[in-house]
Amino acid sequence: MMETKAALEGVKVIDMSRVFAGPVSAQILGDLGADVIKVERPKVGDDGRGYGLAWVPGKDGLETHQSSFFTASNRNKRSITVNHAKPEGQDIIRELVRTADVLIENYKVGDLKRYGLDYESLRAINPRLIYCSVTGFGQTGPMAARAGYDGLFQATGGMMAVTGIPDGQPGAGPLKAGPSLVDFVTGHNAALAILGALMYRSRTGEGQFIDIALLDSSVAMVSHIMQDYLIGGVAPPRFGNGGNGGGPADIIHCTDGIMYLSAGGDEHWRRLTVLMEQPELYEDPRFNSNMKRAKLHRVELMDIINEWSRRFTTAELQAMFDGVGIPAARYNDLDEVWDEPQVKHRNLRAATPHPWAESGSVDLIASPLAHMSRTPATIRTAPPLIGEHTDEILKTIGYDDARIADLRALNVI
Template sequence: MTNSRALQGVRVLDLTRVLAGPFCGQILGDLGADVTKIERPGAGDDGRMYGFSALKDSEGNPTRESAFYLTANRNKKSLTCNLSKPEGQELIRKLVAEYDVLIENYKVGNLARYGLDYESLKAINPRLIYCSITGYGQTGPMAPKPGYDGLFQATGGMMAVTGIPAGQPGAGPLKAGPSLVDVFTGHNAALAILGALNQRHSTGLGQYIDVALLDCSVAMVSHIMQDYLVSGNPPPRLGNGGNGGGPADLINCSDGIIYITAGTDEHWRLLTELMERPDLFSDPRFDTNPKRGTNRNELVAIINQWSMAWKGADLLEALDKIGLPAARYNELPDVWEDVQVQHRKLKVTVPHPLAGEVTMLASPLAYMSGSPMDYTAPPTIGQHTDEILGSQLGMSEDEIAELKAKGII
């Protein structure tokens, strides 16, 4: 068995910024592709200024490496290039001739103005796989509009089924905390690129990929949206309730909260025995999954009245003994105290040119037996410009210095 990376030898030009596009590029980098991130000279990726926190350098001073940027740009190199200038456009064309994949998330038509659209670059490299990530797609009445995650959580249906149930205080839709549409879109774009790379083995040709946050936002409502398509009835918001069998919900203990999922009739029977309430199993309000869903508020109140006599750890142990799925509720600091999270090594610390080192979320792709995971820190702006132009395009130090003087790189 060799220890090569899954995408070793694949070169990717990442012309994206913020989250969905960079996340796509990061996945390809995690799999071993050689990813070159193209950034604006001086400014860089807009995502460098997003979020609440920024990495501090080795002397404790804040840097321009925001936590938001760090989450989607590991395993890449950064090359600065001013795409609005002819010289910058020509650099991209020269690189495209040597690359396999280009990812971009500019507004529809913007790169065509620079001669960097798919049709123009396909003429240079017919094997190029060109992936455009936009809010609304390349066609249709809303195609020119910009798009961000929250818009599509609202538009695509996620907020319609997320939030506090009707009839309860504060009832109404809620946005999910993380930018889930962005992340889901990044994953889908990476999957499409992998499919195109595989097809290229037989055709010898690249292709154009049009990925939209709108499309992904509708698709990610998944089984709940499918329920609507089948029944014609919009499912209610369930708050913290599960979308399948139940009872499934947050349950209060004397010292905290846990989550239980009694997803089958057998799970429900086991729970009623633990509660010493076997009568509930045959209670006509709760004797089928649909009934337990319809009467979930009443049922969860009964369970909470019982669970408040337990400490969370004791109840989790008791539920584990009878084979009923349950988990403790974690605040963010608690996540990293979880023994399974620690065992799976879900955070990694790597060297960083400004901070000395940086701790990041690990890749969930780390456990591929034939493709060991390596990590490099997200690059600083233009960190690899000289290296890439010199080694890949054969430019001299004087040529690179002249481009810098002109503001091209």
């Protein structure tokens, strides 16, 4: 068998980011094999350690400071605590940067320049450095100095404008998506930009600065719906659970639950009318075009489909849809997701050894990049405790035990 290596084996990443978008980008690089050193504040750590609704219980009553928020975005990292506001802490960062390939940070614009840790200062130490700054609004412009969080950009960038219950119905209005989607996508965009910069450096030897903004990602995420507006000049309405492409595409009700039906193409619609034993609907002037089914007469059509679907269980309907090739899926609550046969087959629940957890392991969400044939993403280590690897990392850059003890006494680490 040919030996395979991780795609980013040998790449060293300094992760000075906090909360979610930046940590997600660094985690992706770690999943692909990079050595990610997470720099945190002494004693306090990443702000994200306190976010979320659940925490990993520690062994023997140990407080792990690992919230669900932190746990979802910080595996495959080593943690060092450094107070970069102190000169000795700045020296540590500079020493780490000398042999680093990538640095990721998400401080306010200009914040790290005060400490000589901005791109221009660190490039003088390491010209090959790829320096990625993740901010809310970007490095320049009238709003660059503002802090920004996910929900703000779901509101500002247009996502909430096209998400929510349609006007005229009870509860109508814009709605924020549940997960921190702008943060998550921004983290992926940052990782993509870094990978592109690594490729460029492999050809030229040159590092570069990367300016990633949550605002940019939030606008781009509206995607084809925003493109509808740019082409047509009219803002598409909110469709609730309705699809944004073809129709019928919406929630349907069964005797024991609900499903999502996506029969937007003409052929899928024809098959559905046959399955419903109402083939005359295919030629019905109310429904004989995608525009009519998806928009003009969507509510009327969904009422007809729901009258039919309520006669069956979700399992019966799934079998019927699968039998004729109509895309549909059962709605799952979060606990039901993990019972899905295909979720189990894809090993999406990744039980990971955790030396400090009460149970000895923690369940993580597998990387979507885990099925690359030669260099799959892997989960090698659970998220670290605050400063778990401080001594180990400092010793690799020349600090001895006595100096480490001095730095700890001075609250530098």
